[in-house]
Amino acid sequence: MKTLKREPRPADVRSPCHLCKKSGDYLITMHPLKDDPARDEPYIKCKPMQFKITRNHDDLIDSSSDSELDIEFTAPAAIARKPRKKPQVGHIDCQYDPSDFDGKSKKTARKTSKIDRQIKKINKISARC
Structure with missing residues (x-):
């Protein structure tokens, strides 16, 4: 028993x-x-x-x-219970670069932006002629 x-x-x-x-x-x-x-x-x-x-x-x-x-x-x-103390919690945010999630690397993004600028220049020059 x-x-x-x-x-x-x-x-x-x-x-x-x-x-x-x-x-x-x-x-x-x-x-x-x-x-x-x-x-x-x-x-x-x-x-x-x-x-x-x-x-x-x-x-x-x-x-x-x-x-x-x-x-x-x-x-x-x-039953008289003492109130429990809440645990100290720190909220931590993550920092990220949105281009990391585009599927392109930073280097590729920079190259494409340079190419885009060059194409715009060519279009302006061809528009003048």
Whole structure:
């Protein structure tokens, strides 16, 4: 049989619902929670509500009712967690030359621009004639 390991809780955290069974009687203790989600203290400052559930002694059948049971329930909203720090992230941009993605190298681009200039000169000269 496996035993479950409990994570240690901070000392200031109380379970809002505590269920305990002793000698056939169930004792329920409830600590009411505040409605405000942004709170330092999640519990309302008042005495806890306590309920006792007993069986009818006439209906009691001799069984394992003498065993003890202890259950604590803590709602996720009742756990006061410290806000996590966001990791420091630096955004780095890449520098690139758009001609790198044209499929032509810089040298080829320079040569074609020189050729284009020469063609324009020839066209101007031929237009004069």
